[in-house]
Amino acid sequence: PHDITGKPIAEYLPCGNSFEEINSIMRRAGEILLNHPVNARRKEAGKKQANSIWLWGQGVKPQIVPLTQKYSLSGGMISAVDLLNGIGILAGLKVYHVEGATGYIDTNYTGKANMALDLLNFMDFVFVHLEAPDEMGHEGNAAGKIQAIEFFDEKIVGPILNKMPSFGDYRIIVLSDHPTPLDLKTHVGDPSPFAVLSSIKEENKAA
Structure with a gap:
């Protein structure tokens, strides 16, 4: 649903098997939310209210060889x-x-960095994911996207980089999974930039 912000939703509503039941649930949810106490409090506080739910993302479980098994x-x-x-x-x-x-x-950037560093005391690697820049892209919020990237650099990448030498040899990669251009407010398939740093200088030369 965040891929179609600002667009009419009719052509994007669920279709196929059981679509009538799914759409009925979504409509009924809107009726319930209309007078929900939480929404009443949000309205009084001048905040946006939730007015619907969107059922999406159904699919088939992919078959993946676990990285822990493969490597x-x-x-x-x-x-x-x-x-x-x-x-x-x-x-x-x-x-x-x-x-x-x-x-x-508004996520806990520092908490994520600290958790990653704690885990590296007994794990081989840690994947730290930050959603904020993507969400700002979906909103078309340029200032928010810049701030999210700056927070990521200052509160996650920087602190982790500073501590990595204490673990001995290390490798770290920083990348985005996909671009979310501000003008489109949705994902595109353009190449994503990435940066790799290794404590082994020869590897950096090879890269």
Whole structure:
């Protein structure tokens, strides 16, 4: 649904098997939310109210050889997004939840960095995911996207980089999974930039 912000939703509503039941649930949810006490409080506080739910993302479980099995490595996943956590589980990673992680620009950046550093004391690698820049892209919020990237650099990448030498030889990669241009407010298939740093200088030369 965040791929069609500002567009009429009729042509994007669920279709296929059981679509009538699914659409009925979505309509009924809107009726319930209309007078829900939480929405009443949000309205009084001048905040936006939830006015619907959107059922989406159904699919078939992919067959993935766990990374832990394929490479004999232990790994952890830190993310506030269920989709990423699900992929992590399929890949054989252990999911860790950080208090205050919201999947938005107000997430607990420092908590994620600290959790990653703690896990590296007994794990081979850790995947730290940050959703905020993507969400700002979906909103078309340029200032928010810049701030999210700056927070990511200052509160996650920087602190982790500073501590990595204490673990001995290391490799770190920073990348986006996909671009979300501000003018389109949705994902595109353009190449994603990435940066790799290794404590082994020869590897950096090869890269």
